[in-house]
Structures are given as C-alpha cells and as structure tokens.
Amino acid sequence: MTADQNAAAITALKSLLGDRLSTxxxxxxxxxxxxxxxxxxxxxxxxxxxxxxxxxxxxKICHQHKCPVVAYGVGSSLEGHVVPIKGGxxxxxxxxxxxxxxHTDDLDAVVQPGVTxxxxxxxxxxxxxxxxxxxxxxxxxxxxxxTRASGTNSVRYGTMRENVLALEVVxxxxxxxxxxxxxxxxSAGYDLTHMFxxxxxxxxxxxxLTVRLFGQPESISAATCVFEDIDNAVNSVIxxxxxxxxxxxxxxxxxxxxxxxxxxNDDFDLPEKxxxxxxxxxxxxxxxxxxxxFKDIAEDLGASEFQWATKTEDRTRLWAARHSAYYAAKAxxxxxxxxxxxxxxxxxxxxxxxAEAKAKIAxxxxxxxxxxxxxxxxxxxxxxxxxxxxxEVQRAKAVAxxxxxxxxxxxxxxxxxxxxxxxxxPYMQAEHGEAYTVMATLKRAMDPDNILNPxxxxxxx
Numbered sequence: 001m002t003a004d005q006n007a008a009a010i011t012a013l014k015s016l017l018g019d020r021l022s023t024x025x026x027x028x029x030x031x032x033x034x035x036x037x038x039x040x041x042x043x044x045x046x047x048x049x050x051x052x053x054x055x056x057x058x059x060k061i062c063h064q065h066k067c068p069v070v071a072y073g074v075g076s077s078l079e080g081h082v083v084p085i086k087g088g089x090x091x092x093x094x095x096x097x098x099x100x101x102x103h104t105d106d107l108d109a110v111v112q113p114g115v116t117x118x119x120x121x122x123x124x125x126x127x128x129x130x131x132x133x134x135x136x137x138x139x140x141x142x143x144x145x146x147t148r149a150s151g152t153n154s155v156r157y158g159t160m161r162e163n164v165l166a167l168e169v170v171x172x173x174x175x176x177x178x179x180x181x182x183x184x185x186x187s188a189g190y191d192l193t194h195m196f197x198x199x200x201x202x203x204x205x206x207x208x209l210t211v212r213l214f215g216q217p218e219s220i221s222a223a224t225c226v227f228e229d230i231d232n233a234v235n236s237v238i239x240x241x242x243x244x245x246x247x248x249x250x251x252x253x254x255x256x257x258x259x260x261x262x263x264x265n266d267d268f269d270l271p272e273k274x275x276x277x278x279x280x281x282x283x284x285x286x287x288x289x290x291x292x293x294f295k296d297i298a299e300d301l302g303a304s305e306f307q308w309a310t311k312t313e314d315r316t317r318l319w320a321a322r323h324s325a326y327y328a329a330k331a332x333x334x335x336x337x338x339x340x341x342x343x344x345x346x347x348x349x350x351x352x353x354x355a356e357a358k359a360k361i362a363x364x365x366x367x368x369x370x371x372x373x374x375x376x377x378x379x380x381x382x383x384x385x386x387x388x389x390x391x392e393v394q395r396a397k398a399v400a401x402x403x404x405x406x407x408x409x410x411x412x413x414x415x416x417x418x419x420x421x422x423x424x425x426p427y428m429q430a431e432h433g434e435a436y437t438v439m440a441t442l443k444r445a446m447d448p449d450n451i452l453n454p455x456x457x458x459x460x461x
Contacts, residue, residue, distance in 0.1 A: 006044045006088055009067035013047060013089070016057055020048040020095075031072055031082070031090035035137075035326070037339045037387070038080035038422060043070065043090035050095045052168060052176060052207040059205065060174035062089060066449045071201040073114065073140030077147060078340045079421030081200050085455045091205065093142050099123040100208070107213045108165060108182055113142025113206050120211075129213040132157035135417065136323040142206045147419040148198030152322065155241075155375030156248045156281070157214060159417070160197055167193050168208035172447040182210055195442075200419055201453040203446045217281035221291055222249075222309040222318050225298055227274045230254060230358075230370075232301040234351040237276070237374045239297050241347065245290055249279035250375040251322055254358070257329060257369035261321050264328035268321055271305065276374075277322050279315070322371075329369045329382045336384040339396040341423070343407035344378040344416025353406055354379055360402050364395045378416035405430075420457045428457070 013021050022028075023045045032040035044067075049055045062069050068088030075082055084090055097114035104127050111120060116138045120131045133144060135151040143149075145167070150159035157163070166180030180186070180193035196204055227233040230252070237250050253261070253275045262268050276298070280290040295306065309315045321328075330338055345353050354370060361368045361383070372379030381403065383396040404414040404427045414427040429436050436458075443450075443458045450460045 005065045006067045009062050009065035009089065010045045012061045012065070013045065013058060016061065017047055017049070017054070020050070022046045022048075028090075031075070031084070031092065034075045034077040034080060034082050034421075035340075036078045036080045036421065036423060037337045037385075037393075038083055041083050041085050041087070043084040044087050046072075046090045046092055048092050048095050052096075052170065055091070055170045055205055055207050056174045056176050058089070058091065058174075059170050059172060062451055063173045063449065066451060068451050068454050069205070070453045071113075071142070071146065071205050073143030074116070074138065076137035076139050077143065077421065078418045079415070079423035081147060081419055081421040081453075081456060083422065085422065088451070093140065096207065102127060102129075103182070104129060106182060107215075108210055109213055110208065110210050111141050112208060113140060113145075115141050117141065117144065124213065128216050130216050131163075131211060132214050133160055133163055136326070141209050141211065145197050145206055145209055146200050148417070150373070150376070150378075150417045152249045152251055152279075152319070152373060154373060155250055156246060161194060163212045164193060164197055164209055165212060166210035167196055167206055169196055169204035169206055171204045172449065172452050176207075177204075180210070198419065200421065200456050202443060202457050203452065205452075217248075219284040219287045220248075220279065220281055220310070220315065221287050222277070222279040222315040223291070224270065224275050224277050224305075224307050224318065225303045226271050226305040227276070227298075228302055230274045230354055231351045232303070233274050233276050234354070234374055236294075236298045236301045236303065238347055238350075239301075240294055241375060243293075245293055246282070247278060247290065247294065247375065248281040249277065249319075250373070251277040252354075252370070252372040252374040252379065253277060253322070253325070254370040256332075256367065257325055257371050260328040260332045260369055261325065264324060264331050265321050267317070276303075277318065279319075325369070325371050326382065329384065332369075333367060333384045335386065337387040339383040339385055339393070339400055340380065340418070341383075341400040341403055342378060342380040342416050342418045343403055343412055343414055344376060345407050345410045345412030347374070347377040349410040349412070350374060350377050350379070353403075353410060353412075356406055357381060357399075357403050360399050364399050366392065366396055366399065368399070373416070376416065377412070380418075422455065425456070425459060
C-alpha cells in the first residue's frame with residue numbers, strides 16, 4: 001500500500017467511473033470519519049458504484065494495485081468503522097439503493113446495500129409487513145449487516161444476525177459470490193452468510209441482502225415509567241423476561257439522559273429519575289394482558305407515573321426522543337464530543353455493571369448519560385468531553401476501557417451492537433483468546449493483501 005499504488009488505482013478507476021470518482025476535498029472530508037470520537041483520515045478518493053458489476057470491477061482494480069477499500073453507507077457508525085486509516089478508496093454505496101423484490105407470502109425482501117431501514121419500511125407500508133431492526137440512526141441495510149446492528153426491537157425480533165437470510169458479496173479480488181438462500185433454514189455447508197455479517201467490510205463488500213420481514217402487529221401500546229433507582233428498573237425487566245412476557249421494546253434511560261431529553265425536546269418534562277421506555281405488540285387482548293402483567297411487576301418494585309401512548313403520533317414522539325438521545329446528550333455540554341462505548345452482559349449482571357460504570361464516571365469527574373437495551377443486557381455510555389482537553393479525553397477513554405474489562409469479567413462482550421472498528425480493537429484478544437487467531441487466519445485467506453478496511457477487527461501487518 002503506497003501512494004504510487006493508490007494513484008495508479010485512482011487513474012484506472014477514473015476511466016471506469018468518470019465523475020462518479022471524486023478526489024474533491026469536501027467529499028473526502030465527509031468520508032474521513034463517522035459519528036465516533038476518532039481522528040479523521042482522508043481517503044485518496046471516493047467512488048460511487050451503481051451496480052454489483054461495478055463494485056466487482058472496482059475491487060479488481062484495487063486488488064491489482066493493492067489499494068485499500070473501505071465501504072461507506074451514511075457514516076452513522078460509532079467506533080471508527082469507516083475511517084480509511086490507510087487511505088485508499090472510500091466506496092460510497094448510497095447509489096445502490098433499490099428495493100429489488102418484496103415477497104409478501106414468504107415474509108422476505110431483497111434490497112441493495114444503500115437502502116436505509118426507513119426506506120425499506122416505506123416500501124413495505126401497503127403490504128402489512130415491516131422490517132424490525134432499528135438501531136436508531138437511519139442506517140443503510142449494508143452497513144447494518146456489516147456491523148451486525150441491533151437496537152430497540154431486538155429483544156423480540158432479533159438483530160441483523162437473525163434477520164439476514166442471504167447475501168451477495170464481492171470479495172477482495174472482485175469475485176461475486178452468493179451466500180444463503182430465501183429458505184428459512186439450511187444444513188448445506190459452512191454458514192458464510194453469518195461470516196460476513198459483523199465483518200465490517202474486512203472480508204468482502206455486501207452488494208445485496210435478503211432480509212426477514214414480520215407482520216405489523218394488530219395492536220401496539222408504548223409507555224414510560226419512573227423508578228427511584230436503576231437496580232429496581234433492571235430487576236423488573238429481568239422478572240418480566242423470566243416469566244416469558246413478550247415485550248417488543250425495553251429501554252433503560254438514566255436520570256442524566258432524561259435531563260438531556262427534557263432539554264432537547266420542548267414537549268418533554270419527565271421526572272429526572274431512571275425510566276423504562278416500553279412497547280408491547282400483539283392482539284388488543286394480548287397487549288392489554290401484557291401491559292397489566294408488566295405493570296404489576298414494575299409497581300411491586302417501586303415503579304410509578306406510568307404514561308401510556310397508544311396513538312401512532314404519541315408513540316412516534318416517544319421513540320423519536322429515545323432515538324435522539326445521542327444528540328440530546330451532546331447538547332448537555334456545548335461544544336462537547338462524545339466518547340461513546342457499549343457493552344453487553346448476561347442480564348443477571350446488568351444492574352451491577354451499570355452501577356459500577358456510573359461509579360467510575362463519578363470518580364472520573366466526567367458527565368455521561370446511560371441508556372440501554374436492557375432486555376438484551378446491552379447498555380451504552382456517552383462520555384462528554386472537550387475534544388481539545390487531552391486530560392478529559394484520556395479520563396474518558398479510561399472509563400471506556402474499564403467498562404470493557406468489566407463486561408468480560410461478567411462473561412459478556414466488549415460490544416453488543418456498536419461493533420469493533422478501531423475503538424474496540426485493543427480488547428479483541430482478551431475477549432476471544434485463541435479464536436482471535438482463527439479470525440486472523442480467515443482474514444488472511446479472504447484478503448491476503450489486507451486491502452479491505454485494513455486495521456479493523458483484525459490488525460494485520
């Protein structure tokens with residue numbers, strides 16, 4: 001990977017793509033970072049393919065010249081996944097944005113990687129079906145698969161791991177392969193589909209996805225409720241899950257994040273205490289039963305001030321506030337950046353981990369809201385820092401590091417949904433042990449020249 005090799009690749013790509021290869025400064029700056037707190041790095045050029053065939057030709061050229069390639073969607077990732085730390089080509093997939101097929105009888109759809117989750121659900125509006133993975137950001141389907149995204153609905157409907165049936169992928173040398181099928185199960189060989197899900201563009205470029213759909217529920221009810229402490233909020237969730245209550249969404253929002261939501265949204269005035277944001281799906285009778293059962297559990301643990309939302313506009317308002325948590329938190333401190341991290345632990349360890357994380361934040365004299373998909377044992381910190389204050393940044397990174405080790409101590413993972421990128425790379429060996437060596441072997445076999453998003457997941461020389 002040299003400047004001359006990259007320049008030669010760019011010359012060849014210009015002949016292939018014309019104006020859809022840009023070396024303009026502003027375009028390169030847009031592709032130099034994601035939403036994470038990480039050092040931006042400019043790509044040498046940005047390519048805008050419109051078909052799988054073009055992606056294949058791009059990869060053949062880059063493979064020939066050993067030029068790095070980093071796939072890019074909307075840049076909403078949170079661990080530096082799309083930062084082209086070795087330069088090369090940023091491969092913007094947003095012009096591959098067609099919903100190709102919808103199979104209503106089989107509950108699946110085939111989409112290109114640049115389709116966002118809301119665009120897919122808009123296309124499904126008249127079918128009575130929905131795509132359920134909701135990471136908050138309006139991310140692309142390709143990016144969501146590449147990072148094994150999940151979100152607020154995962155406790156009931158699963159993550160991208162459970163909701164991708166098949167893929168079309170272009171490998172490092174430009175070969176086009178298909179993995180999986182529209183069948184709901186298979187015993188035919190290695191599960192290559194799930195090898196690529198969560199690989200963050202280090203093994204291949206996703207150019208088409210076949211995804212599961214679900215029927216839109218007949219009845220939906222959402223709610224918020226208040227707890228005096230996080231322990232009882234989490235314990236109510238644990239009890240609900242243990243009795244098999246099929247809740248669609250269970251979100252923990254701590255008192256710091258509630259303060260941010262109130263300040264960021266003019267029509268919110270919630271008590272500045274830990275909250276659960278909830279949603280129930282099913283038949284009207286089934287939802288009513290779920291609501292009453294959870295209410296009984298929660299009230300026994302001190303929950304109060306239940307506020308219910310059954311109208312679509314009220315539910316939309318509620319979840320919009322939750323999804324804007326990142327920006328609301330940043331607004332708590334003018335000019336701040338967020339050192340964002342997440343982890344996931346067995347649900348029985350969740351309350352203890354959150355308590356220790358909040359104590360560590362207090363000891364560091366920093367401000368950080370806590371939110372979590374508590375039904376999955378997954379929670380997030382957004383540690384607010386002055387990006388020009390080296391001491392603050394280092395203290396924030398120390399808190400994030402402590403959280404990672406805390407998760408591993410409790411039998412969890414250093415990232416439940418954000419992915420590895422560059423931020424979680426230092427903890428991969430500790431989490432995976434000898435399995436990490438197997439990942440490196442796989443990376444070398446699939447990408448011997450290390451041109452696919454180099455320096456992510458597995459750091460090869």
